[in-house]
Amino acid sequence: MAPSIPEIEYALQLVGPDEVILNRAKPVHRPGRHQILCRVEAAGLCFSDLKLMKQFTGHPRKSGVVSGIAPALLKEIPSYVPGDLPAVPGHEAVVRVCATGAGVRSYRVGERFLVQTDYRWLRTEAANAAFGYNFEGALQEYVLMDERVITSPEGESMMIPASERLSASAVALIEPWACVEDAYAEKQRRSLRPEGRMLVVAETGAAEVGMRSLLARHGRPGELTWVGARVPEALGVRAAAKRSLADLDKASCDDVVYFGASADTVEQLFAKLAPHGLLNLVLCGGRLGRKVTCPVGRVHYGGIRIVGTTGFDPLESMESIPDSGEVRPGARVHVVGAGGPMGVMHVIRALCAGVPGVTVFAADTDERRLEALSGLAAPLAEKHGASFKPYNPLQGAPEEEFDYVALMAPIPALVAQAVEQAAPGAIINIFAGIPADVTAELDLDRYIEQQQYFVGTSGSVLEDMKAVLAKVEGGRLDSNLSVAAISGLEGAAEGLRAMETRAVTGKIIVYPWCRGLGLVKLEELGQALPEVAEALENGVWNRRAEERLAQRFGYRPEPA
Numbered sequence: 001m002a003p004s005i006p007e008i009e010y011a012l013q014l015v016g017p018d019e020v021i022l023n024r025a026k027p028v029h030r031p032g033r034h035q036i037l038c039r040v041e042a043a044g045l046c047f048s049d050l051k052l053m054k055q056f057t058g059h060p061r062k063s064g065v066v067s068g069i070a071p072a073l074l075k076e077i078p079s080y081v082p083g084d085l086p087a088v089p090g091h092e093a094v095v096r097v098c099a100t101g102a103g104v105r106s107y108r109v110g111e112r113f114l115v116q117t118d119y120r121w122l123r124t125e126a127a128n129a130a131f132g133y134n135f136e137g138a139l140q141e142y143v144l145m146d147e148r149v150i151t152s153p154e155g156e157s158m159m160i161p162a163s164e165r166l167s168a169s170a171v172a173l174i175e176p177w178a179c180v181e182d183a184y185a186e187k188q189r190r191s192l193r194p195e196g197r198m199l200v201v202a203e204t205g206a207a208e209v210g211m212r213s214l215l216a217r218h219g220r221p222g223e224l225t226w227v228g229a230r231v232p233e234a235l236g237v238r239a240a241a242k243r244s245l246a247d248l249d250k251a252s253c254d255d256v257v258y259f260g261a262s263a264d265t266v267e268q269l270f271a272k273l274a275p276h277g278l279l280n281l282v283l284c285g286g287r288l289g290r291k292v293t294c295p296v297g298r299v300h301y302g303g304i305r306i307v308g309t310t311g312f313d314p315l316e317s318m319e320s321i322p323d324s325g326e327v328r329p330g331a332r333v334h335v336v337g338a339g340g341p342m343g344v345m346h347v348i349r350a351l352c353a354g355v356p357g358v359t360v361f362a363a364d365t366d367e368r369r370l371e372a373l374s375g376l377a378a379p380l381a382e383k384h385g386a387s388f389k390p391y392n393p394l395q396g397a398p399e400e401e402f403d404y405v406a407l408m409a410p411i412p413a414l415v416a417q418a419v420e421q422a423a424p425g426a427i428i429n430i431f432a433g434i435p436a437d438v439t440a441e442l443d444l445d446r447y448i449e450q451q452q453y454f455v456g457t458s459g460s461v462l463e464d465m466k467a468v469l470a471k472v473e474g475g476r477l478d479s480n481l482s483v484a485a486i487s488g489l490e491g492a493a494e495g496l497r498a499m500e501t502r503a504v505t506g507k508i509i510v511y512p513w514c515r516g517l518g519l520v521k522l523e524e525l526g527q528a529l530p531e532v533a534e535a536l537e538n539g540v541w542n543r544r545a546e547e548r549l550a551q552r553f554g555y556r557p558e559p560a
Helices: 047-058 168-172 174-185 207-218 263-272 297-301 314-319 341-352 367-384 412-421 444-449 462-473 489-501 522-528 543-553
Strands: 008-016 019-027 035-044 092-100 112-115 118-123 128-130 142-146 159-161 197-202 223-228 240-242 253-259 273-282 292-294 305-309 332-336 359-363 387-391 402-407 422-429 440-442 453-455 483-487 507-510
Touching (some): 008 047, 008 489, 019 489, 035 168, 092 142, 112 168, 112 174, 159 462, 168 462, 168 543, 174 341, 174 462, 253 263, 263 273, 263 292, 305 314, 305 444, 305 453, 332 412, 341 359, 341 367, 341 402, 341 507, 359 367, 402 412, 412 422, 412 444, 483 489, 489 507
Parallel strands (some): 197 223, 197 253, 223 240, 253 273, 273 305, 332 402, 422 453
Antiparallel strands (some): 008 019, 035 092, 035 142, 112 159, 118 128
């Protein structure tokens, strides 16, 4: 190991549920043959870090890898920390390579990278492996990564080259901005899954005609299971007949089509949906007649989708599915929890996306957060020809139906409220990570009559990060607009607690090389670091301020 790399480092570690420590003597791992050691330039704190801290071994991404890589290789990686091993969180990161193993050919010392978090081909029991979860993350001074982990089966690296022109904070914040981007850009499945597993539940005589129409348009599934009256021979599809839903395995169906109007049946159908499954409710002129218990957490974490029609043709439901979760021209956009770190990003994106005629209603119960948001958003709205309307729902809500609802708080009741407030054809974005096993009582009659549509995504993909990076490098997006506080590792634990109590209105950037620096809000920077505060531009964090901070703490990056 090079002399400039120390033997020990500072690292924030999660050691149990709601137990966090600052380890001032964590060994710096030496890179093995296929490994790279990176110095962390900056890391953003995320609400997902807080969830990992609270759940620890209960988090689906903290469990062990069960497929995608040989178990023997995992044993060679000291930064692989599944189960109850101490975890280093931090997945919003920019790093610089400082040492490589003898077999590494794709990375050179001095190169700077934005880190993509999700290793989606490495599966755990309930999710996938990820940087900052079952592999150590960026809330430490140095982090070890293995080429065999950070390279996809298609040969794509999860390390994205980052420009030297950008501040470390701007690069680190691309990860959360990419999660926001994915929430809008994700393409929606508007057809049956090719060679998928289909379930048809026929409680009315309209099923035969409806299915003929659907299959004529979208083709035959790989497998078809039929519950109800006998399988119509005219469909020309071989099907397995079942007497009841109890005869089917859980999460066994990619497409479920229900002809009927029983709320009890609908509640049973959710359990049969596989991840990313589509439930098509064909009410055939009926009504469910009561609120339905729906697994709203699975929209975000499981990618399930729900569509429906009051008529008899399942094609009507399919045709109501939007191409993506993108905001449409003239939309009245309602961001619930707009003053929080992620809410600020959704507001900024809606105002700056170039969609004509957009009005953003920003709801938050914290007046302090609303005031801070307004200082950022109002000038952006004026610049981009959009409308911005902040409000506190405790003091009354606008009498509007919304075309787009983005939910920032993981509260099931807000999903139910969104269905009541959404306009015909509205998209309801369940962005907040409601746990997958959590349900809500929803008025699905209104949801179907209005042809509303739930979307929800978890994390981002490589293309999202590259798209956001291009926006930032091209000057079309300033990711630093969301920075509200900075700290060294000494202030990271306080930062996690500040997110929990909503004491900080935006994103917190941790600079591991700022030893001795606690949590400092930007509005308090003048007292703590006046020479750094002088470099802020209208109160906004920027590269010049970061350079002043580096001078103050003696940090000098070493480019390739």
